[in-house]
Amino acid sequence: MITIPEIPLDQFRDEALKLRNEKQMDYLINLVGMDWGDRLGVVYQLESTVTGEQIAVSTSTTDREKPELPSVCDIWKAANFKEREVYDYFGIRFINHPDMRRLFLRNDWVGYPLRKDDDPTDERNPLRMENETTIDTTTELELNPDGTLKDKENMIFEDREYVVNIGPQHPATHGVLRFRVSLEGETIKKIDANCGYIHRGIEKMSENLTYPQILALTDRLDYLGAHQNRHALCMCIEKALGVEVSDRVQYIRTIMDELQRIDSHLLFYSCLCMDLGALTAFFYGFRDREKILDIFEETCGGRLIMNYNTIGGVQADIHPDFVRKVKEFIVHLRGIIHEYHDIFTGNIIATQRMKGVGVLTRKDAISFGATGGTGRASGWACDVRKHKPYAAYAKVDFKEIVYQEGDSFARYMVRMDEIMESMRIIEQLIDNIPEGNFQEKMKPIIRVPAGFYSSTVEGSRGEFGVFIESKGEKSPYRLHFRSTGLPLVSLVETITCGAKIADLITIGGTLDYVVPDIDR
Amino acid sequence: MFDFSILTNRVHELLISSMSEGLAIFVECILVGVFILIMYALLALILIYMERKVCAFFQLRLGPTRVGKWGLLQLFADLIKLFTKEIISLKSSDKFLYGVAPFIVIVASIVTFSCIPISKGLEILDFNVGVFFLLAASSTGVVGILLAGWGSNSKFPLIGAMRSGAQIISYELSVGLSILTMVVLMGTMQFSEIVELQSTGWFIFKGHLPALVAFVIYLIAGNAETNRGPFDLPEAESELTAGYHTEYSGMHFAFFYLAEYLNLFIVAAIASTIFLGGWMPLHIPGLDGFNAIMDYIPGFVWFFTKTFVVVFLLMWIRWTFPRLRIDQILSLEWKYLVPIGLVNLIIMVLIVVFGLHF
Numbered sequence: 001m002i003t004i005p006e007i008p009l010d011q012f013r014d015e016a017l018k019l020r021n022e023k024q025m026d027y028l029i030n031l032v033g034m035d036w037g038d039r040l041g042v043v044y045q046l047e048s049t050v051t052g053e054q055i056a057v058s059t060s061t062t063d064r065e066k067p068e069l070p071s072v073c074d075i076w077k078a079a080n081f082k083e084r085e086v087y088d089y090f091g092i093r094f095i096n097h098p099d100m101r102r103l104f105l106r107n108d109w110v111g112y113p114l115r116k117d118d119d120p121t122d123e124r125n126p127l128r129m130e131n132e133t134t135i136d137t138t139t140e141l142e143l144n145p146d147g148t149l150k151d152k153e154n155m156i157f158e159d160r161e162y163v164v165n166i167g168p169q170h171p172a173t174h175g176v177l178r179f180r181v182s183l184e185g186e187t188i189k190k191i192d193a194n195c196g197y198i199h200r201g202i203e204k205m206s207e208n209l210t211y212p213q214i215l216a217l218t219d220r221l222d223y224l225g226a227h228q229n230r231h232a233l234c235m236c237i238e239k240a241l242g243v244e245v246s247d248r249v250q251y252i253r254t255i256m257d258e259l260q261r262i263d264s265h266l267l268f269y270s271c272l273c274m275d276l277g278a279l280t281a282f283f284y285g286f287r288d289r290e291k292i293l294d295i296f297e298e299t300c301g302g303r304l305i306m307n308y309n310t311i312g313g314v315q316a317d318i319h320p321d322f323v324r325k326v327k328e329f330i331v332h333l334r335g336i337i338h339e340y341h342d343i344f345t346g347n348i349i350a351t352q353r354m355k356g357v358g359v360l361t362r363k364d365a366i367s368f369g370a371t372g373g374t375g376r377a378s379g380w381a382c383d384v385r386k387h388k389p390y391a392a393y394a395k396v397d398f399k400e401i402v403y404q405e406g407d408s409f410a411r412y413m414v415r416m417d418e419i420m421e422s423m424r425i426i427e428q429l430i431d432n433i434p435e436g437n438f439q440e441k442m443k444p445i446i447r448v449p450a451g452f453y454s455s456t457v458e459g460s461r462g463e464f465g466v467f468i469e470s471k472g473e474k475s476p477y478r479l480h481f482r483s484t485g486l487p488l489v490s491l492v493e494t495i496t497c498g499a500k501i502a503d504l505i506t507i508g509g510t511l512d513y514v515v516p517d518i519d520r
Numbered sequence: 521m522f523d524f525s526i527l528t529n530r531v532h533e534l535l536i537s538s539m540s541e542g543l544a545i546f547v548e549c550i551l552v553g554v555f556i557l558i559m560y561a562l563l564a565l566i567l568i569y570m571e572r573k574v575c576a577f578f579q580l581r582l583g584p585t586r587v588g589k590w591g592l593l594q595l596f597a598d599l600i601k602l603f604t605k606e607i608i609s610l611k612s613s614d615k616f617l618y619g620v621a622p623f624i625v626i627v628a629s630i631v632t633f634s635c636i637p638i639s640k641g642l643e644i645l646d647f648n649v650g651v652f653f654l655l656a657a658s659s660t661g662v663v664g665i666l667l668a669g670w671g672s673n674s675k676f677p678l679i680g681a682m683r684s685g686a687q688i689i690s691y692e693l694s695v696g697l698s699i700l701t702m703v704v705l706m707g708t709m710q711f712s713e714i715v716e717l718q719s720t721g722w723f724i725f726k727g728h729l730p731a732l733v734a735f736v737i738y739l740i741a742g743n744a745e746t747n748r749g750p751f752d753l754p755e756a757e758s759e760l761t762a763g764y765h766t767e768y769s770g771m772h773f774a775f776f777y778l779a780e781y782l783n784l785f786i787v788a789a790i791a792s793t794i795f796l797g798g799w800m801p802l803h804i805p806g807l808d809g810f811n812a813i814m815d816y817i818p819g820f821v822w823f824f825t826k827t828f829v830v831v832f833l834l835m836w837i838r839w840t841f842p843r844l845r846i847d848q849i850l851s852l853e854w855k856y857l858v859p860i861g862l863v864n865l866i867i868m869v870l871i872v873v874f875g876l877h878f
Contacts, residue, residue: 164675170761186679186846277749277843283579343840349750350842501679502753502845 001240001451004043004056012059013070016044019057020075024050026366028076029456032467032480033086035116036060040067040090045454045467049366049380052387056452061092068141068149071097078369081490089114089203098154099138104196104519106132113204114478134180134194156192157182164501168197172275172505175515177489179504186500191493195486199519206479211237211311211446214479219305221481222517224264225460227256229481230309235390236455236466237311240448246436247392249313251429254392255326256296256308257457258422262333263292264460265415265422272412272509273344276353281344288336291329298322311446313439326430330423337419345416354409358495358507361406368494369487372462373414374511378406384458396428411510447474459484461512481520485513524641552644556634560782565595567781570828571835578839605770610672613767617671622768622775624664629779629786631657636789637711639799639819651699651709655692658745658786661779662688665764668776672767680763683753683846687744690853691751694741697861698734701868702794705731705877715798720805722797726877730868735795737861742787743834744849746780750841751849788830792823796830799823 007015019025030045041060047053061067071094073079083094084103091112093100102109110124135156142152157163157180167178176197182190202221206214218233219226231253238245270285293303298319300306308315344350360370365378375382383400385393401417403410448470456465465482488511496504531551535544569584569592576583584591610618635654637643645653662685669681705727706714717723724731744751753763760766765776792798799819803811844852871877 162675164679183679186683273842277752278841279575280579280839281842283581287580344842347842349844349848352848353842353845500845500847502843 001449001453002056004058004452006041006058006060009059009061009069013072015057016070016072016075019046019055023053023055024048025053025055026050026076028072028078028082028369029054029463030454030465030467030480030482031072031079031082031086032478033090033092033114034058034060034469034478035090035114037116038062040064040092040115042069042086042092043452043467044072045465049382056454067092068095069093070095073097076369077364077367077494078487078490081486085486088112091115093141095141095143095149098140099156100140101135101138102196104199106196107135108132113201114207156180157190161189166504167194172508173515174271174508174513177513177515177518179492181501181504183501186502188496188499188501188504191496191504193489193492195489195515195519197519198516200516202520203479203481206476208475210474211448211476214476215310216307218481219307220516221520222459222461222464222484222514223304224267224514225260225464225484225517226304226306227253227260227308228457228459229464230307231257231391232455232457232459232464232466234309234311235457236453236468237446237448239455240451240453240468240470241311241446243312243440243442245313245440246438247434248436248438249440250391251433252314252318252438253309254396255426255429255433257391258425259292259295259326261422261460262419263289263296265419266292268415268509268512269340269344269412272506272512275505275509276350278344278347278350281340284340284343288333291332295322295325295329298325310439312442313437315439317438318433323430323433326426330427330430333419333423340416345412351409353502353506354412354510355407357408357503358499358510359405359407360491360495364491364494365406368491370462370491371487372459372484372512373418374411374462374488376401377403377410377414379404382463384456384463388456390455390457392429393425396425398425408506408510411512415512445474447472448476456482461485461488461514461517483517483520485515485518488513489518524639526641528641556630556644560630560633560778563785564778564781565599567785567831569595570831571781574832574835575839578836599774602771602774607770607772608767610674610767613673614671617667618767619671619772621664621668621671622772624667625661625779626664626775628657628659628661628664629782632661632786633782635711636786636793637715637798638823642820643712646710646712648708648710650711650714651703654790655696655699658783659688659692661783668768669764672764674767676760676762677764677766680753680760680766684747684764686846687747687751687753687849690850691741691744691857694737694853694857694861695745697858697865698738698741699790699794701730701734701861701865702727704865704868704872706794711793711798715793715800718797718800719803721803722795722800724795727868728871728877730864730871731795733860733864734868735791737857737864738791738795739787739830739833741853741857742791743837744853746783746787748780748784748834749838750844752838752843753846753849784831784834785827788827788834789823791830792826796826797822798826 025046025048027047027049029047032043034041034043039060039062041058043056043058045056061069069092071083073083081103083097086092087100088102088104089112111118111122138154138156140152140154142150144150161182164181164183166181167173168176178194180192181188202217215230215233218229221229266285266289270282273281296306297303299322300308360378362379365375365380371382379402381400381402386400398421401414403414450470450472452469454465454467456463462484464484467480468476469478471477496507535547573583584594587594587597632654634644635650665684666681669677702723703709705723706717708714724735765773799822801814801817801822
């Protein structure tokens, strides 16, 4: 359980600046909108990359008609998209935020779905048969020097700009993500990311489901990090309930997480190669990924949506062949991974396409909260497994891969090297899986005690977090997933401006976002 | 070596004996036209099948296997599909340009195809400026591509067409320079003579290093001319969905598709005609017995073998390399290939002037 001190609204801006400058809280992990009935608020989870200290604060307003909070998007760049998300869900307008548009829902949506008094059956939101109209303007709530507020209209694209739509159906966006790109010849002038094409309202759904039911949704967030996502949620609930899972479960979960990471990175390699036009390399990755999926299938029954972790353990004990097959797979992959580098890494065209393209500085990476391989390629050591070890990670020896360049090639190499490290982790664990229960005895109805809880794991593409506010009921009062992909999409504009249209594809490929995880 | 002109002359005499000369030539023109179209369609089918199988084996797959033995009928199934598909007309496109573009592309490709000597006596368009004619005919294809991009009135095709224009016009230069280098060595621009001259050895062996350099430059530039990987930017799937032919469907799309494959064949065929002796068998001066045995193999077998070896080479390149970026493609051409080509041309001139070649 975490305690969240509330800062009064009028002091919030100063306090936030103080946290950033004096306590060096440079990494905004989470920005969670809240509806506490009488007031609407936001919880900020912060971390200092200098001292490693974590803190959570909140602020709120009692005005439900016109809720307005000061924006922090100039302090932490990550807040830009996250405040839009809060606006989308709760209708809280952020003062001085340059782009107050809905992030996930349609422009013509009426109401704010995560408010507790919102009526989901509102007939002003029918099933619309016409397409959403794209708007080229956005509003900003500007604070005048004399303290009054003014609505200001900001242009996103001018009338005469050559705006090309990339997505939502496009081979290179890896899912239904839409970019609107303003071009000057082949050069990108401005880019605007539109999310929400696979928004399913998982956070809203969770508020009406019991905890074991919610588990089924986590695999559907980042489908290449299904084990890790579910691991995070189970861990969070177990922590809240005070349940200790057996060592066996810890080992199995760790091995599964690492297998999943290899699976995800192999797919990353394949898709990046395909985006850059190297179709043969695409098949190399899929050839070997298939073997991991076979291993998953034997133990979990599923290949993509595994439904394996449960509160207090795992769904079923590992298959008798599991240990042998995993060991065989590692020997196989170690023997064959040089092919990946032969056909792609060393290729002059591939290196020319990636080196120096889409450089993300360390400062920006932290400010945007771009964790995972992207952050580590920019020199930010942000591996949760290393800095806040969970499950069996404290017991294994592995290297945190950090590159300093911050370009696409570094992002690519981080992931290729992480495959090797993941194999090392599995090798250390696979022969020593202790005996024990694979599932603790749990109560039939799980009620999490009242309070705030959070947990983080290192997902396949960054820090995946779960934030729960419980009122002691059998379903959470508010549940928020820290998306690993949303920060990655929010920084696309920063690193692509001035690049070529082909570089956008490289950058998108190496950032390695998964769209269902962004939209949730 | 069998001379096909005996056969064609006999047909000519047969026709003249039964009708006036003008009519006979007219009938011959139609026969030749039909022959070209059949060859064109057949080669396209073979090439597409070959590409599918070759790329499948590079990619740990089997390629088509279901329709017919070894998937042989797959192509016919695809062809029927293309024939029966609706040709979509776009609301705001330039109807005339949009409609005419695929025909320009395919006609340019067919005319170029007619210049290639397939076997002894089997030359369709053969005159003293054959090389010039071929370069001119092949470069009209880009007009079709530009019109397709413009006429579609859509953004992706327009970017694709612009890329294609910049790329093809640039690489035209390298193709021209490398062929010019060989023209200096050959001393003729007539294709039949070019092949005859190689009876004492293929030009790639006769021309020392410059011929080899010209061959490599030609292959790179030729590959770029056909818009195939790693130079497939105009239709870069992951960037522009399908580039200049995004908005085309049915047979209009098929024309682009066929022209692309036939251009691959044409590039390979010119490479084999100019550098590898065309239909001329492998002759090694001094080994008369060996040469005589080689002569027993018919010319068209030699021609197609050489051409398909080059085609295989180009497919190998395509399925191995990632795609270049537009600025990289242009700097490769203007900063490397053109200067190298020019120096190569001068060296070749010196070699020919001082008679240093074989």
